Amino acid sequence: MNKKGITSSIMVIVIMMAVILVLTLRFYSTLFHIISGVGEDYFFCLVKKVISSYSKTPIVGLTLYGAFCPPVIQTLGFSGNDEGVLGISDPFARKQVLDIVKWYGADPAFKGKLSPSELNEQNELIDKHKLDSSSEITQYVTDNAKKGIPLGKNSKVPFLLEYRFEEVIAKSMKRCWGRNGEGGLPIGDDWIKGDFFSNIKVGEIFYCDLCEIVKFDNGVADLFQGGGKSMNSFLKNNPINRLSTKSYWEFIKDDSDSDLFKGYSYDIIAKNKDAGNNNDLAIVYVKRKNSIGAAVAQRVSEIVYRESAKPTYDGVELMSLAQFQGVCNNGRTT
16 A cells, blocks of 8 residues: 555645635635624634644644734724724713723722712713813813822823723733634644754743734823733723623633733833834733743643643733834744
């Protein structure tokens, strides 16, 4: 029996099945877009990554379909428009305001700090276009400083405007985690074998996917400028959609038991073109070499629960675009 002939036939079949799968899923991706609202490009990107992850033939090391997907680029301004700019000053429906109060109600950090009447007052000002610029927002915060109005973390922005700001980031993080198979795809895992992985330090990034880039109008960047703004409370207190009880935190933190996990925070830096700085926010899926402690814990999990131990940690991280270009420069990227 000609083993070489059988091998060639199998490879041809695998390639044909992969091509048919791509074409079929591409055809139905528009329907998927209508049903889920995640977008055709997002779905097709996930399909590409699935095929790339599982179609590598051990015989010739051939990847049948590349995993590269271009990043989605969004701009965040004060008011949304038809040109793709998302607005932090876009008003909420009354039911949304009540939902926000309910979702944050169980968080001790917000106990007694959010009330429907206060948030509705903010929302009315937003609806009347009285918080459409940094000067109007600053004036509102100054005039009401003694009233204890709900503010964001830096005390410079009304709570609902910060909510819109972080909502955009959270949705981007969700899409990023989703388009990489929610951490379930062996993307880049073939690199952990041999000399390449042994030369990587614990915690070092060896794979990046630049999923989305959020650009800021200068006024918006000024209001949110500064480091250490944690996304944790938003991610923990808000569901991934209004029909779900699962929070963004539960969805995105699926594989974050590693001690490499430090939470989610963003740092909006001042834009300085002369110094080459870029304050665009990058939403990045990364894989890092896991620490020894995490590897031991996962090995115990493998023995007890018969689950495969992972020498890598993966997750979604927030960083400036300039930081991304630095930390991912030495890694593999898609």
